[in-house]
Amino acid sequence: MSIKELNALAVQEIRNNYFLTGQILSLSTRDLLVLMMEPITSGRSLSLLADELLQHGLRSLSELSEFELSMRYGLNERQSFFLASLLELGRRQVVSRKEDRVTIRSSANVAAFMMEMRYLEKEHFVCLFLDTKNHVIARETISIGTLDAAIVHPREVFSAAIRHRASSIVAVHNHPSGNTTPSPADIDLTKKLTEVGELVGIELLDHVIIGDGVHSSLRELGLF
Structure with a gap:
C-alpha cells in the first residue's frame, strides 16, 4: 500500500x-x-x-x-x-483567556466545567491537569470505552501529567446511564491513581463522575 x-x-x-x-x-x-x-x-x-x-x-x-x-x-x-x-x-x-482560567476548588467546579460530558454516549475518561494554584492548565481524554466502561492504566494518566508539567490532577469520567454511583472498578482505579500519584509526586485531588445533570465526587464520598 x-x-x-x-x-x-x-x-x-x-x-x-x-x-x-x-x-x-x-x-x-x-x-x-x-x-x-x-x-x-x-x-x-x-x-x-x-x-x-x-x-x-x-x-x-x-x-x-x-x-x-x-x-x-x-x-x-x-x-x-x-x-x-x-x-x-x-x-x-x-x-x-488567562484571566478567565478555571480554578478547581471543589467537585462543583469540576462538574460545571465538564458537564458537557453528560451527552457522550460512551464512557470517556478525562484528566484535568492543574498547576500549583489549582488552575486548569490542560485537559486530555485518556481513554474512550464502551457504554459502561473505559479501560484506563495509571501509566497513561501520569505520563500525560508529566508531559503537561502538572502539580496535581483531577480525574473525570462520565456514566452514560446518568447514574453517578461509583462502581467497584471506579473505586479500585481511584486507589491505584492515588498510590501512583504519591510515588511520582503528583496528587490526585479528586475523581468526579458526571451523570445526567448531576455528579459524584469519590473524595467527598470518602472513597479514597
Missing part, C-alpha cells in the same frame, strides 16, 4: 471515530495533527509525522520557531509556516 493510500486510510479512520461520537474532544492531539497536516503533506506518513511532532509533548513543540520546526522535523516551508501559525494562534487564545 502506498503512502498516499495509508494517509487516506488514517484520515478516514479518524473521521469515522469522530462521526461515532460527534464530539471533537474525543479526538486525540495526534488525531488532530494528522487532520490538520493532511492537506499540506504528501509523500510522507501523516501518522509517523504526528508521532514525531508529539515526541516531546505539545508544549515543547509550541516553543519552537518556524525555522526550528523545519530543521528538526524536516518540514518544508509551507508546512513549518502553517504549523508555527497554528501554534501561535493557540498561544494567543491561551493568553486571551
Whole structure:
C-alpha cells in the first residue's frame, strides 16, 4: 500500500471515530495533527509525522520557531509556516483567556466545567491537569470505552501529567446511564491513581463522575 493510500486510510479512520461520537474532544492531539497536516503533506506518513511532532509533548513543540520546526522535523516551508501559525494562534487564545482560567476548588467546579460530558454516549475518561494554584492548565481524554466502561492504566494518566508539567490532577469520567454511583472498578482505579500519584509526586485531588445533570465526587464520598 502506498503512502498516499495509508494517509487516506488514517484520515478516514479518524473521521469515522469522530462521526461515532460527534464530539471533537474525543479526538486525540495526534488525531488532530494528522487532520490538520493532511492537506499540506504528501509523500510522507501523516501518522509517523504526528508521532514525531508529539515526541516531546505539545508544549515543547509550541516553543519552537518556524525555522526550528523545519530543521528538526524536516518540514518544508509551507508546512513549518502553517504549523508555527497554528501554534501561535493557540498561544494567543491561551493568553486571551488567562484571566478567565478555571480554578478547581471543589467537585462543583469540576462538574460545571465538564458537564458537557453528560451527552457522550460512551464512557470517556478525562484528566484535568492543574498547576500549583489549582488552575486548569490542560485537559486530555485518556481513554474512550464502551457504554459502561473505559479501560484506563495509571501509566497513561501520569505520563500525560508529566508531559503537561502538572502539580496535581483531577480525574473525570462520565456514566452514560446518568447514574453517578461509583462502581467497584471506579473505586479500585481511584486507589491505584492515588498510590501512583504519591510515588511520582503528583496528587490526585479528586475523581468526579458526571451523570445526567448531576455528579459524584469519590473524595467527598470518602472513597479514597
